Amino acid sequence: MNRQTLQQTAPHTTQHQTGNQRFLPDNLNGAWRNRLLRWETLLLVFVALAFFANTQLSPYFLDPWSLSDATFNFTEKAIIALPMALLIIARDIDLSVASTIALSSVAMGAANSAGIDPAGMVAIGAGVGLLAGLFNGYIITRFDIPAIVVTIGTMSLYRGIAYIVLGDGVYRDYPQGFAFFGQGYVYGVISFEFTLFLLLAVIFAVILHKTIFGRRVFAIGNNPTAALFSGINVKRHRMVLFTLVGLLSGIAAILLTSRIGSTRPSIAMGWELEVITMVVLGGVSIMGGAGSIAGVFIAVFLMGLVTFGMGLLNVPGIVMSIFTGILLIAVIGTPIIWRRVVQAQKMRSKMRGG
Amino acid sequence: MKFRKSLLAAAALVFGLATVSAQAADNIRVGLVVKSLGNGFFEAARDGAMEAAKEVGNAEVIYTGPTSTTAEGQIESINALMAQHVDAIAVSANDPNALAPILKRAMQRGIKVISWDSGVAQDARIVHLNPSNNELIGKTCVKLAADVVGDGGGDIAILSATPTSTNQNIWIGEMKKALPDYSGLKLVDTVYGDDLADKSYRETVALLKKYPDLKAIVAPTSVGIVAAAQAVEDQNMVGKVFVTGLGLPSELAGHVEKGSVKSFAIWNPIDLGYSAMMISYKLATGAQGGPNSKIEAGRMGTISFDENGDGAMSEPFVYDASNVEKFAKIF
Incomplete structure (x- = not known):
C-alpha cells in the first residue's frame, strides 16, 4: 500500500521539481550569518545613536569616571547573560539566577563570619553557584521536567534558603581584601569587574562560535531530537550549560557582594528578567537555535548606555523601564517589520511584472 | 504610525527634561533619593523639599529612586547623581550597609551626604535625620x-x-x-x-x-x-x-x-522632606555637620545632632478632623 502510494506520488514530485527550480544553499550557515550580521549592525547603530544622544543631552556624560561608574550598574548582570545566551540558544532557560546570587552571597557571608579568608570565600561563592546550577541541570535532565518549571521552583527554593539562614539579618564587615573584586580597579578607571566581563565575553564567544561544544549547542537548540539522533549527548550538554549558568551566577554574586559590602537575602531581587532581557535584546532567539555572543555583548552596552543616559537626565525609573520595554520591542521588531515590508514590495513588483 | 508617534513623544520628553536640567546648572543641586518611586509618603517629602528649595532660592531638588525598594536600584540612582556632580545627596536607605560603599565614594568626591527617615551606616553619611525621637x-x-x-x-x-x-x-x-x-x-x-x-x-x-x-x-x-x-x-x-x-x-x-x-x-512627610533639603543645602553651602553639631533648618528651627550624628526633627505631627482628609491622600 505504502509503496504503491509512494510510486504514485513520486513522478508527480519530480515533475514539480523540474518545473520549479528549488534553491539549494551551498552553506547552511550562510543565511543565518547574514541575518545575525544585520542584527548586530542594527544594535551597533542603536548604540551609536544612544551614545550620540547622551553626549548631546548631558554635559556630564563624557567623563571617564562617570562612564566607569556606569559600568557597575550592568556588569554583574552582563556576566550572567553570557552563559544564559548559550542556555537559551539550546532552547532552555534559567529563572533562578538571581536567587542563586542570594544563596551564594549568604554562603560567603557565613564563611566570612566563620573566619575564612577572601580566597576561600571566592571559592565558596563560585562553588555554591556551581552546585545550584548543577542541581537545576540534574533535576531537569534526570526527571525530564521543563526547565522553566524547575527553575521557577528553585528560584523560590534558593532564595528561601537564604531567608531561612539570614532572616531579617545582615552579613557585613567583609574584609578589605574582598572589596577588590567589586570595588577595585585594574588600570586607571577600568574596574576589575569590567575587565573580568570583557575576558569572559571573549571566552564565551570562543566556546559558542569556535568549538564543537558550541556547534552542538546550536544543534540542540534547533532540534533536540535530531541532535540526539546524530549522537549528541543532549542531557549532558544541557547539564553542563545549567552548571555554567550557576557558576557564573556565583561569580556575579562574588562581585555584587564585594561591591555593596553586605548581604541580605533580598540581594539581586528581580535580576533574572533583566539578564534575560539583555540576552533577547542581543538577538538570541527565545525559541532556541540562533544567537551570538557579539549580539549579547552589544546589547549589554546598549542597555547600559540608555539607562545611564536616562539616569543622568533624572528620568524616573518607571519611565526608564517603559523605555527599556520600547527599546526591546523596537530592536526585535524592526528587522521583522523590515523583512515584511521588503517581502510585500517584492510581491507587489512580481504582481505588476506578471 | 502610532509607534513612530510614541517614539517621537518619548524623545521630546527626554529633550524637555534635558533643557530643564541645563537651565538650572548654577544652583545648589540636591539629590533626594527615596526608597521607591510612586509612594505617597515620599512624594509628600519631595513637595516639602521643593518648598525648601523655593525658600532658599538658588537650590534644585532632583527627586529620584528605584521603582521597587531595592538597595541595588538605589545604588544606580546614586551613581547617576554622582555622575551629574550634584552638591549633596539626601537618602532614605533601603539598606543601611549595602549603600555604604557607594555613599563613601560620593563623599570622597566632595558630595555632602545625609540620610533621613531610614538611615545608613554612620561612616557613610555626615548626619542622619530622624523624623522624631x-x-x-x-x-x-x-x-x-x-x-x-x-x-x-x-x-x-x-x-x-x-x-x-x-x-x-x-x-x-x-x-x-x-x-x-x-x-x-x-x-x-x-x-x-x-x-x-x-x-x-x-x-x-x-x-x-x-x-x-x-x-x-x-x-x-x-x-x-x-x-x-x-x-x-x-x-x-x-x-x-x-x-x-x-x-x-x-x-x-x-x-x-x-x-x-x-x-x-x-511624622509629617512634608516637614521631613523640607528639613532634609534644608540640611543638605546648608551642608553644601559651607555649614559644618557631623557628631555634636547644630544645623538651622528654616521653619523647622535648629536641629541638634548627637554624638553619633543622629538628629530628631520634631515631635510627631498631630492629625485630627481638620487635616486628616488632606494627609489621607498622601500616606
Missing part, C-alpha cells in the same frame, strides 16, 4: 491621651504590639516617664495585640469590658490603633472611650469621621 514620641502620646480625657482626668490603657518589640517598649517607657506631668491620668493596663488586627481587636474588647471607666486607649502601633478604633465602634463606646496613638492618616480618616479617634500622631 523616642522621648518626643512618648510625650506626644501622653499629651494626646490627656487631651481627649479632658481636665477631669481618668483611666487610660496602652495597646502595644509584641512584648518584645524594642521600639514599642522604649516608647511605653517614655510615656510612663511623661505621665506624672498629667496628674489626672491613670495608666491601668498595658496589653499586647502582637501587631495582628484580630488579636489587637480582641484585646481592646477585653479592655473595654474589664475597665468600665476607661477613657482612652493609646496604641503606638499603626495596626493596633486601627483595630482598637474598630472595636470601640463595634462596642458602641464612641464618645465614651477615645483611641489615640501613632497611625497612618489613610487608615484612620474613617475612624476620625466616626468619632472613635479624635486625634493621633505620626
Whole structure:
C-alpha cells in the first residue's frame, strides 16, 4: 500500500521539481550569518545613536569616571547573560539566577563570619553557584521536567534558603581584601569587574562560535531530537550549560557582594528578567537555535548606555523601564517589520511584472 | 504610525527634561533619593523639599529612586547623581550597609551626604535625620491621651504590639516617664495585640469590658490603633472611650469621621522632606555637620545632632478632623 502510494506520488514530485527550480544553499550557515550580521549592525547603530544622544543631552556624560561608574550598574548582570545566551540558544532557560546570587552571597557571608579568608570565600561563592546550577541541570535532565518549571521552583527554593539562614539579618564587615573584586580597579578607571566581563565575553564567544561544544549547542537548540539522533549527548550538554549558568551566577554574586559590602537575602531581587532581557535584546532567539555572543555583548552596552543616559537626565525609573520595554520591542521588531515590508514590495513588483 | 508617534513623544520628553536640567546648572543641586518611586509618603517629602528649595532660592531638588525598594536600584540612582556632580545627596536607605560603599565614594568626591527617615551606616553619611525621637514620641502620646480625657482626668490603657518589640517598649517607657506631668491620668493596663488586627481587636474588647471607666486607649502601633478604633465602634463606646496613638492618616480618616479617634500622631512627610533639603543645602553651602553639631533648618528651627550624628526633627505631627482628609491622600 505504502509503496504503491509512494510510486504514485513520486513522478508527480519530480515533475514539480523540474518545473520549479528549488534553491539549494551551498552553506547552511550562510543565511543565518547574514541575518545575525544585520542584527548586530542594527544594535551597533542603536548604540551609536544612544551614545550620540547622551553626549548631546548631558554635559556630564563624557567623563571617564562617570562612564566607569556606569559600568557597575550592568556588569554583574552582563556576566550572567553570557552563559544564559548559550542556555537559551539550546532552547532552555534559567529563572533562578538571581536567587542563586542570594544563596551564594549568604554562603560567603557565613564563611566570612566563620573566619575564612577572601580566597576561600571566592571559592565558596563560585562553588555554591556551581552546585545550584548543577542541581537545576540534574533535576531537569534526570526527571525530564521543563526547565522553566524547575527553575521557577528553585528560584523560590534558593532564595528561601537564604531567608531561612539570614532572616531579617545582615552579613557585613567583609574584609578589605574582598572589596577588590567589586570595588577595585585594574588600570586607571577600568574596574576589575569590567575587565573580568570583557575576558569572559571573549571566552564565551570562543566556546559558542569556535568549538564543537558550541556547534552542538546550536544543534540542540534547533532540534533536540535530531541532535540526539546524530549522537549528541543532549542531557549532558544541557547539564553542563545549567552548571555554567550557576557558576557564573556565583561569580556575579562574588562581585555584587564585594561591591555593596553586605548581604541580605533580598540581594539581586528581580535580576533574572533583566539578564534575560539583555540576552533577547542581543538577538538570541527565545525559541532556541540562533544567537551570538557579539549580539549579547552589544546589547549589554546598549542597555547600559540608555539607562545611564536616562539616569543622568533624572528620568524616573518607571519611565526608564517603559523605555527599556520600547527599546526591546523596537530592536526585535524592526528587522521583522523590515523583512515584511521588503517581502510585500517584492510581491507587489512580481504582481505588476506578471 | 502610532509607534513612530510614541517614539517621537518619548524623545521630546527626554529633550524637555534635558533643557530643564541645563537651565538650572548654577544652583545648589540636591539629590533626594527615596526608597521607591510612586509612594505617597515620599512624594509628600519631595513637595516639602521643593518648598525648601523655593525658600532658599538658588537650590534644585532632583527627586529620584528605584521603582521597587531595592538597595541595588538605589545604588544606580546614586551613581547617576554622582555622575551629574550634584552638591549633596539626601537618602532614605533601603539598606543601611549595602549603600555604604557607594555613599563613601560620593563623599570622597566632595558630595555632602545625609540620610533621613531610614538611615545608613554612620561612616557613610555626615548626619542622619530622624523624623522624631523616642522621648518626643512618648510625650506626644501622653499629651494626646490627656487631651481627649479632658481636665477631669481618668483611666487610660496602652495597646502595644509584641512584648518584645524594642521600639514599642522604649516608647511605653517614655510615656510612663511623661505621665506624672498629667496628674489626672491613670495608666491601668498595658496589653499586647502582637501587631495582628484580630488579636489587637480582641484585646481592646477585653479592655473595654474589664475597665468600665476607661477613657482612652493609646496604641503606638499603626495596626493596633486601627483595630482598637474598630472595636470601640463595634462596642458602641464612641464618645465614651477615645483611641489615640501613632497611625497612618489613610487608615484612620474613617475612624476620625466616626468619632472613635479624635486625634493621633505620626511624622509629617512634608516637614521631613523640607528639613532634609534644608540640611543638605546648608551642608553644601559651607555649614559644618557631623557628631555634636547644630544645623538651622528654616521653619523647622535648629536641629541638634548627637554624638553619633543622629538628629530628631520634631515631635510627631498631630492629625485630627481638620487635616486628616488632606494627609489621607498622601500616606
